[in-house]
Amino acid sequence: MKCHDGMYIGGEWRPAASSDTIAVINPADEQVIGHVPAGTAEDIDAAVRAARAAFPAWAATPPAERAALIGAVRDALAARAGDIAATVTAELGAPPPLAAGVHTGLPIAIAGSYAELAATHPFEEKVGNSVVHAEPVGVVGAITPWNYPLHQIVAKVAPALAAGCTVVLKPAEDTPLTAQLFAEAVHAAGVPAGVFNLVTGLGPVAGQALAEHEDVDLVSFTGSTAVGRRIGAIAGGAVKRVALELGGKSANVILPGADLGKAVAVGIANVMSNSGQTCSAWTRMLVHTDQYDEAVRLAAEAVAKYVPGERVGPLVNARQQQRVRGYIEKGVEEGARLVAGGPEAPLETGYYVSPTVFADVTPQMTIAQEEIFGPVVSILRYEDEEDALAIANGTVYGLSGAVWGEPEAAVAFARRMDTGQVDINGGRFNPLAPFGGYKQSGVGRELGAHGLAEYLQTKSLQF
Ligand code: NAD
Secondary structure, three states: OOOOOEEEEOOEEEEOOOOOEEEEEEOOOOEEEEEEEOOOHHHHHHHHHHHHHHHHHHHHOOHHHHHHHHHHHHHHHHHOHHHHHHHHHHHHOOOHHHHHHHHHHHHHHHHHHHHHHHHHOOOEEEEOOEEEEEEEOOEEEEEOOOOOHHHHHHHHHHHHHHHOOEEEEEOOOOOHHHHHHHHHHHHHHOOOOOOEEEOOOOHHHHHHHHHHOOOOOEEEEEOOHHHHHHHHHHHHHOOOEEEEEOOOOOEEEEOOOOOHHHHHHHHHHHHHHHHHOOOOOOOEEEEEHHHHHHHHHHHHHHHOOOOEOOOEOOOOOHHHHHHHHHHHHHHHHOOOEEEEOOOOOOOOOOOOOOOEEEEEEOOOOHHHHOOOOOOEEEEEEEOOHHHHHHHHOOOOOOOOEEEEOOHHHHHHHHHOOOOOOOEEOOOOOOOOOOEOOOHHHEEOOEOHHHHHHOOEEEEEEEO
């Protein structure tokens, strides 16, 4: 795999401050595929200075020109689609069709959506005797996780650039090669030097230095709730803006009027995709007691199609594999019934976990409360709608969810869920719909116009 041995700062690949490196490992075969520099506070400082220096001119660039450059980034990504997909497969382990679709095609489409939004967004509004201007917040520190390496980057950098902000990106240490390809695309698109900067490195070193840097105006973080809480505290202490996209434990609620076969099959597919490493995955399936046994049977049948090493890739690293296997053991210990999968690794090489389905899961069990981030579905039983609602809302998270049933009943139920997104009867993912969490799933929204608003601040002029 192609690796840069420097940081992309001020429009060029510069040597890193330290000679330390991070090994990038293919989780499907456990082989080292490359090394990237381990950034330090010094690299972060150089990148923030470059972003600050570039900010006035980029903020003053007419939105139509910014839009054209974001469109050029989109085209440069599209030109590299094959390399991006191969890189996501190599460093994340995503099976090739998934790497080409969700991991590559989706972020390219999202980059395109921000080229359009930058060109059409009303950055100025008349309110009575005032004109309200939407101005860029400033220098953005973006910290991203490994689960959707390119999507997480584009979902922050594209709206930030559309708003007129400049960016320093610290991508996840497991998937830095996709981030380097993104930097190449930005460079090829002709985005002015310093508008986008990349520093690879470890979270507690480079990530923390970015969150703490006094010249960063907004920290946009996607990752675990534990780290998000720390970043929120740092940002709060410095009175700077913060956006947090954190964990989830979403409910897939199957009401009695639903197409049970479809609801179960789509629910299983939703969790198995990306090996369960999706923050919005519907990991808790809620089924009425009358349909429970049938749903369990259908789930066991559906999950059999997800063969590790074929349709299901590995987890990203050995630590995640161990963590997820630990949760499966915990489920067994606490009395849940395994109907598929289990804690044993299905393949000798690679960080694979068996696609696992648990029945007889009760709401207070660890596997029903904590985010597992692996291919594990828990099926819970409810007695009536109020019971289903209490279970659905009964975690600290609120990122996503699904409801299946008669359309009116499903919508009424969804409106009572404490969560940021709900798919009704298998509604399709909409890249323009705001995405983000209620409760401890986060602060702020990404995608579409709501995602753009995160990077803007308002100024009112009175006449
Ligand atoms: P993580 O929190 O460990 O890491 C995320 C990023 O933060 C990485 O770039 C990492 O290097 C960095 N980081 C780690 N420690 C840091 C620190 N002390 N200071 C600053 N930065 C630091 O999360 P992960 O394991 O990479 O990702 C999995 C988690 O992300 C899951 O909990 C998942 O739900 C969540 N996630 C949420 C969303 C969402 O949109 N809500 C999307 C994807 C993933």
